[in-house]
Amino acid sequence: MVGTSNKVLKPTRQEDDKFAKKSGVLLEKLDNKILEINQLKAAATKETPEPESTTKDEFNSDGEEMEPSEAIDWDDKISVLQNVDPNAFRQYELACDRVKLFYIEQHEKQTVAYNIQARINFKTKTRAKMSVWEGLEKLNKLLDDSDPDTELSQIDHALQTAEAIRRDKKPRWFQLVGLIHDLGKLLYFFDSQGQWDVVGDTFPVGCKFLKKIIFAETFKKNSDFFNPLYNTKYGIYYKNCGLDKVMLSWGHDEYMYHVAKRNSKLPPEALAMIRYHSFYPWHKENAYQYLMNEDDKKMLSAVRAFNKYDLYSKSDDQPLLDVKELKGYYLDLIDEYFPTKIIEF
Numbered sequence: 167m168v169g170t171s172n173k174v175l176k177p178t179r180q181e182d183d184k185f186a187k188k189s190g191v192l193l194e195k196l197d198n199k200i201l202e203i204n205q206l207k208a209a210a211t212k213e214t215p216e217p218e219s220t221t222k223d224e225f226n227s228d229g230e231e232m233e234p235s236e237a238i239d240w241d242d243k244i245s246v247l248q249n250v251d252p253n254a255f256r257q258y259e260l261a262c263d264r265v266k267l268f269y270i271e272q273h274e275k276q277t278v279a280y281n282i283q284a285r286i287n288f289k290t291k292t293r294a295k296m297s298v299w300e301g302l303e304k305l306n307k308l309l310d311d312s313d314p315d316t317e318l319s320q321i322d323h324a325l326q327t328a329e330a331i332r333r334d335k336k337p338r339w340f341q342l343v344g345l346i347h348d349l350g351k352l353l354y355f356f357d358s359q360g361q362w363d364v365v366g367d368t369f370p371v372g373c374k375f376l377k378k379i380i381f382a383e384t385f386k387k388n389s390d391f392f393n394p395l396y397n398t399k400y401g402i403y404y405k406n407c408g409l410d411k412v413m414l415s416w417g418h419d420e421y422m423y424h425v426a427k428r429n430s431k432l433p434p435e436a437l438a439m440i441r442y443h444s445f446y447p448w449h450k451e452n453a454y455q456y457l458m459n460e461d462d463k464k465m466l467s468a469v470r471a472f473n474k475y476d477l478y479s480k481s482d483d484q485p486l487l488d489v490k491e492l493k494g495y496y497l498d499l500i501d502e503y504f505p506t507k508i509i510e511f
């Protein structure tokens with residue numbers, strides 16, 4: 167099946183640096199738009215009762231086996247939410263054309279075949295060797311040509327997220343997740359075919375595309391949409407198989423999850439936050455619960471807790487940060503959880 171109906175083009179490793187930077191600006195602007203939409207959705211959802219969750223009570227159960235990080239109260243108040251005005255976000259359905267066009271392309275091209283090939287590509291080569299901080303600095307070049315007054319740079323967003331988590335006195339590993347959760351966007355410099363396989367909301371491939379996915383109507387152009395193996399409720403999966411067995415659309419989340427899993431001592435909750443932070447149909451819309459196992463129920467609380475920092479740390483009210491001042495703290499934090507220092511990306 168691999169490489170038949172969806173032929174994978176040769177990766178663009180040698181692409182011209184200038185082109186990469188200019189394209190990176192578009193990528194970053196697009197990603198900001200997508201984040202904005204999710205932020206608006208989050209704000210809009212706040213005004214309506216929380217959707218029913220059949221598993222909600224189980225997350226707070228005291229009778230379950232204790233996990234190392236279970237002492238964290240995932241539902242406690244977070245400081246970054248204090249200055250956010252949900253009333254400022256009313257028109258979230260009016261997404262700009264660029265975002266719609268992005269999802270039309272993403273939903274057409276994220277097939278099972280493409281996803282298998284992307285994972286083969288990932289496992290069969292090393293794209294770069296560098297430290298986590300060097301990776302962040304490389305990623306920062308995505309914004310070299312853009313207007314610094316209108317967008318946060320990648321390092322700014324990473325630090326804003328991490329600092330918000332730190333300010334709320336969350337564990338050190340949680341702060342590190344804030345710093346590195348988008349580091350997988352480095353994929354754009356390596357193997358990506360465009361923007362559609364780097365950013366955007368993620369969703370399972372290999373089973374029915376649910377209406378809870380943003381712009382779900384655009385899946386009709388995806389060849390899997392008509393494949394009887396893939397277009398049923400469970401598709402190639404089975405009831406409560408666990409999200410670990412489910413192939414989520416390839417992008418910076420999935421890529422960074424694998425990099426972090428292979429190179430770090432981060433706990434399962436941290437890896438889940440990285441892997442599922444763009445899986446809005448799941449962590450925001452409560453879809454695909456029938457694919458979850460017991461472990462995923464615990465992870466969902468963690469992912470939701472992280473998501474608030476990811477979204478709201480982009481709020482205009484966040485304090486300006488001095489990268490040089492904070493660098494030492496985060497270098498120590500990186501060394502604590504990435505002991506080999508030089509990472510294979």
Ligand SMILES: [Fe+2]
Pocket residue numbers: 347348418443444
């Ligand atoms: Fe992200």
Ligand SMILES: [Fe+2]
Pocket residue numbers: 323347348476
């Ligand atoms: Fe982010």
